Amino acid sequence: QKEVEQNSGPLSVPEGAIASLNCTYSDRGSQSFFWYRQYSGKSPELIMFIYSNGDKEDGRFTAQLNKASQYVSLLIRDSQPSDSATYLCAVSRNTGNQFYFGTGTSLTVIP
Amino acid sequence: EAQVTQNPRYLITVTGKKLTVTCSQNMNHEYMSWYRQDPGLGLRQIYYSMNVEVTDKGDVPEGYKVSRKEKRNFPLILESPSPNQTSLYFCASKLLAGGPGTNEQFFGPGTRLTVL
Numbered sequence: 001q002k003e004v005e006q007n008s009g010p011l012s013v014p015e016g017a018i019a020s021l022n023c024t025y026s027d028r029g030s031q032s033f034f035w036y037r038q039y040s041g042k043s044p045e046l047i048m049f050i051y052s053n054g055d056k057e058d059g060r061f062t063a064q065l066n067k068a069s070q071y072v073s074l075l076i077r078d079s080q081p082s083d084s085a086t087y088l089c090a091v092s093r094n095t096g097n098q099f100y101f102g103t104g105t106s107l108t109v110i111p
Numbered sequence: 112e113a114q115v116t117q118n119p120r121y122l123i124t125v126t127g128k129k130l131t132v133t134c135s136q137n138m139n140h141e142y143m144s145w146y147r148q149d150p151g152l153g154l155r156q157i158y159y160s161m162n163v164e165v166t167d168k169g170d171v172p173e174g175y176k177v178s179r180k181e182k183r184n185f186p187l188i189l190e191s192p193s194p195n196q197t198s199l200y201f202c203a204s205k206l207l208a209g210g211p212g213t214n215e216q217f218f219g220p221g222t223r224l225t226v227l
């Protein structure tokens with residue numbers, strides 16, 4: 001069983017719509033959860049982190065964590081063509097030093 | 112400018128020829144890490160270091176060595192590269208976590224390695 005699983009997509013949404021990206025993880029000891037964005041040919045960049053159950057909002061982005069269901073999601077409101085990228089979910093355990101990444105979900109926002 | 116640099120950015124080599132990929136950061140971060148990224152497998156952690164002279168294995172350490180003699184540098188060494196080590200490699204750094212993860216990992220630009 002993989003540590004972190006994501007639907008690889010591709011996911012296509014029209015401009016202005018809400019994009020919903022999902023991630024599940026296998027280790028209940030995971031404590032920190034991250035969403036990275038990776039444009040083609042570029043390095044990952046952090047969008048959001050979350051470590052408490054519930055929602056965390058930052059601008060157009062909302063991360064949602066449900067530890068009971070071992071589920072993390074990222075919502076992108078008012079999607080823009082510039083949001084077209086691969087989104088990587090990552091988790092770390094209580095040491096905060098080992099990280100496990102999902103394979104990423106490819107998002108395309110259609111103008 | 113705060114950044115993580117990697118060299119070389121592109122490398123084509125042959126099986127068995129030792130190589131080193133350098134990584135350097137100017138943010139005074141204690142933590143540094145190496146990842147490889149392969150299609151369908153995502154980013155996988157190779158090694159990480161929490162400080163000078165402290166290194167630990169990640170998920171896929173076989174065939175790799177690292178050293179941390181200085182805080183800013185964390186080279187990745189392939190003593191005898193093989194074709195299955197053909198991959199895109201990323202170095203990353205961050206402040207050392209003191210609690211449940213508020214620390215952002217900053218990634219270098221990547222090194223694309225091809226082993227023939």
